[in-house]
Amino acid sequence: MTLADTNSWRGIQTELLRRINEREWLPGGLVPNEADLAQEFGCARATVNRAMRELADAGLLDRRRKAGTRVALHPTSRVILDIPIIRLEVEQRGAEWRYGLVESRVTPAPLALTSRLGLPRGTEMLHVTGLHYADNRPFLHEDRWININLLPMARDADFSQVSANEWLIQHAPYTGGDIGFSAMNADARLAELLDASEGSALFVVDRITWDKDTPVTSVRLSYAPGYRMNTKI
Amino acid sequence: MTLADTNSWRGIQTELLRRINEREWLPGGLVPNEADLAQEFGCARATVNRAMRELADAGLLDRRRKAGTRVALHPTSRVILDIPIIRLEVEQRGAEWRYGLVESRVTPAPLALTSRLGLPRGTEMLHVTGLHYADNRPFLHEDRWININLLPMARDADFSQVSANEWLIQHAPYTGGDIGFSAMNADARLAELLDASEGSALFVVDRITWDKDTPVTSVRLSYAPGYRMNTKI
DNA sequence: CAGATTAATATGTGCAGACATATAAAACAA
DNA sequence: TTGTTTTATATGTCTGCACATATTAATCTG
Numbered sequence: 400m401t402l403a404d405t406n407s408w409r410g411i412q413t414e415l416l417r418r419i420n421e422r423e424w425l426p427g428g429l430v431p432n433e434a435d436l437a438q439e440f441g442c443a444r445a446t447v448n449r450a451m452r453e454l455a456d457a458g459l460l461d462r463r464r465k466a467g468t469r470v471a472l473h474p475t476s477r478v479i480l481d482i483p484i485i486r487l488e489v490e491q492r493g494a495e496w497r498y499g500l501v502e503s504r505v506t507p508a509p510l511a512l513t514s515r516l517g518l519p520r521g522t523e524m525l526h527v528t529g530l531h532y533a534d535n536r537p538f539l540h541e542d543r544w545i546n547i548n549l550l551p552m553a554r555d556a557d558f559s560q561v562s563a564n565e566w567l568i569q570h571a572p573y574t575g576g577d578i579g580f581s582a583m584n585a586d587a588r589l590a591e592l593l594d595a596s597e598g599s600a601l602f603v604v605d606r607i608t609w610d611k612d613t614p615v616t617s618v619r620l621s622y623a624p625g626y627r628m629n630t631k632i
Numbered sequence: 633m634t635l636a637d638t639n640s641w642r643g644i645q646t647e648l649l650r651r652i653n654e655r656e657w658l659p660g661g662l663v664p665n666e667a668d669l670a671q672e673f674g675c676a677r678a679t680v681n682r683a684m685r686e687l688a689d690a691g692l693l694d695r696r697r698k699a700g701t702r703v704a705l706h707p708t709s710r711v712i713l714d715i716p717i718i719r720l721e722v723e724q725r726g727a728e729w730r731y732g733l734v735e736s737r738v739t740p741a742p743l744a745l746t747s748r749l750g751l752p753r754g755t756e757m758l759h760v761t762g763l764h765y766a767d768n769r770p771f772l773h774e775d776r777w778i779n780i781n782l783l784p785m786a787r788d789a790d791f792s793q794v795s796a797n798e799w800l801i802q803h804a805p806y807t808g809g810d811i812g813f814s815a816m817n818a819d820a821r822l823a824e825l826l827d828a829s830e831g832s833a834l835f836v837v838d839r840i841t842w843d844k845d846t847p848v849t850s851v852r853l854s855y856a857p858g859y860r861m862n863t864k865i
Numbered sequence: 866c867a868g869a870t871t872a873a874t875a876t877g878t879g880c881a882g883a884c885a886t887a888t889a890a891a892a893c894a895a
Numbered sequence: 896t897t898g899t900t901t902t903a904t905a906t907g908t909c910t911g912c913a914c915a916t917a918t919t920a921a922t923c924t925g
Contacts, residue, residue: 408908420805420843432875443910448876458714464876465918473720473801478713478811481691484706568706572653576865578711582815582833582857600815600833608865610653624815632809632841640878665905676880681906697887697906 406442412450414440419459419470430460430468476632482578485531485539485564485620494533500559501528501592508544516607516614518546525553527563530592536623537593543618549610564618567608573615576608580628589621599624639675645683647673652692652703663693663701709865715811718764718772718797718853727766733792734761734825741777749840749847751779758786760796763825770826772859776851782843796851800841806848809841813861822854832857 418424430436433451437444451468454460458477462468489496508516508524518524525545531538543563545553549571556566583603590597604620651657663669666684670677684701687693691710695701722729741749741757751757758778764771776796778786782804789799816836823830837853 406909416807420807422805434875443912444876445878445911446909448878449908452877462876463918464916465874465920467875473717476715476809478715480711480713482709482711487706572655574649574653576709577862578865579860579862580813580835581860582835582855584817584831584833598817598831600817602813602815622815627812627814629810629812632811667905676882677906678881678908679879681908682878685907695906696889698889698904699887700905 406440406446408446408449411436411440411442411447412453415450415454416459419454424470426470427472428470430470432467478630478632480628480630484568485541485562489531489533489538492533494538495535496538497532497535498562499530499532501530503527503558505547505554512544512617516546516617517612518614523547527558529558529562531562531564537595538623539626540589540592540621541618542621543616545616546614549613549615563616567616571608571610571615573608573610576606579605581605583621585621585624593621593623595624602626602628639673639679641679641682644669644673644675644680645686648683648687649692652687657703659703660705661703663703665700711863711865713861713863717801718774718795722764722766722771725766727771728768729771730765730768731795732763732765734763736760736791738780738787745777745850749779749850750845751847756780760791762791762795764795764797770828770856772856773822773825773854774851775854776849778849779847782846782848796849800849804841804843804848806841806843809839812838814838816854818854818857826854826856828857835859835861 424430431439433444433447436447436451440447451460451462455462455468459471460468461471483491486496486498503525505523505525507521508518508526510520512524513520513522525547527541527543527545529541531541541562541564545563545567547553552570553566556563556570558566581603583601585593585595585597585599585601587597589595589601590599593599593601595601601624602622604622605618606620607617608615657663664672666677666680669680669684673680684693684695688695688701692704693701694704716724719729719731736758738756738758740754741751741759743753745757746753746755758780760774760776760778762774764774774795774797778796778800780786785803786799789796789803791799814836816834818826818828818830818832818834820830822828822834823832826832826834828834834857835855837855838851839853840850841848
């Protein structure tokens with residue numbers, strides 16, 4: 400071992416990582432078992448377990464009881480995206496955030512939506528659209544449908560003062576969601592709202608949020624041209 | 633406790649999740665300390681610790697020594713994207729994958745690239761471009777630069793037989809990378825290659841891979857129109 | 866030989882106890 | 896009052912041990 404050779408959980412993990420990265424342990428190859436590694440590193444088995452478990456969670460190791468631990472053959476790199484509140488995302492860029500409501504009304508949701516949400520066709524939902532600005536330039540367009548049967552107080556919320564994005568975070572617990580990322584050409588209306596030219600490529604995030612099996616909200620975020628979502632492996 | 637009331641760390645975790653989701657513990661509010669929770673659940677402190685640590689990693693709890701544990705105020709939802717080998721991604725869609733090399737040659741890298749990679753300007757790199765097909769329809773365009781100083785064997789690889797994507801996974805260890813997602817309008821060349829119309833919105837992934845501080849490869853993947861990257865929270 | 870049973874083994878999880886470490890709060894000093 | 900030192904406390908981590916569980920490998924049985 401070179402550095403971080405403390406027999407701490409982290410030290411062991413970086414050493415294991417090194418052996419994987421430098422092909423000391425070949426992809427698909429069997430790795431010594433926990434007990435042996437614990438002896439080698441002079442630590443308890445639980446410590447080795449913790450180091451290896453995280454690597455398995457990250458997809459670098461495959462572990463199975465009795466069969467042992469192997470170096471993953473196809474290390475599908477796992478990317479973690481932090482999706483922040485839009486206001487914070489803008490402010491982190493050092494820009495001033497502002498929100499402008501475009502429209503807010505209760506109306507029957509389109510069939511495509513109700514069917515995806517598993518609601519009866521024609522269900523009334525609260526449709527809120529608005530623009531988020533960064534330094535007074537359009538940053539993204541938010542097109543949202545809210546399940547008012549689940550969230551009746553949403554009827555009385557003033558979305559010209561608080562963005563639907565933040566109102567929901569404050570008031571609507573959820574247990575899971577589906578997210579999709581795609582690219583779309585701006586239609587005339589979106590182009591105008593985003594101050595872009597028609598046909599510009601927009602980065603689009605679609606998201607449906609659930610509270611157990613009940614849909615909470617469905618939103619489409621269309622970012623102004625040039626937006627880029629960054630992260631690290 | 634209702635179900636999963638075993639005093640296992642999973643059972644405890646779901647119970648903690650419930651209290652958070654149902655606002656039993658308010659956002660920003662202080663949570664009982666590990667010792668107290670351990671007593672309440674009738675388990676060891678280590679078990680509570682494990683349950684809470686994962687929730688903290690997921691961003692739902694904020695923990696600080698001495699200060700205690702609080703329910704996160706801004707639960708930035710954390711999304712995990714699995715980025716698979718392109719061949720597998722195509723095959724998982726039930727389509728037949730095929731790769732076609734467009735061009736492969738050693739040439740000085742453009743300034744924009746060398747500066748981002750921290751290489752001397754004019755450094756020679758291996759430039760490989762190719763198309764991945766799904767059922768003989770263009771699926772994505774891969775435009776890749778490989779650091780041949782780090783990977784001299786890449787010179788002799790036959791990228792008409794193996795995609796650069798897979799060759800690198802086999803031969804090039806890496807320790808980290810930067811990824812960016814964005815949307816771009818197809819230029820004439822890309823439109824033709826992807827069998828799309830000029831100006832179509834393309835979903836684009838840019839990725840630079842590092843082995844410690846040395847750049848391994850930089851790639852831009854431009855997906856054919858209609859592509860959507862999905863995941864769950 | 867084929868199928869069912871049993872044993873062996875590596876990981877998964879749990880417990881009690883100990884010490885380490887960060888840090889908020891209290892006590893103290895200038 | 897203000898800055899510094901001390902103390903108390905909650906989390907972070909490690910140990911050694913035990914038992915659970917999945918699953919392979921060996922063994923038995925018809």
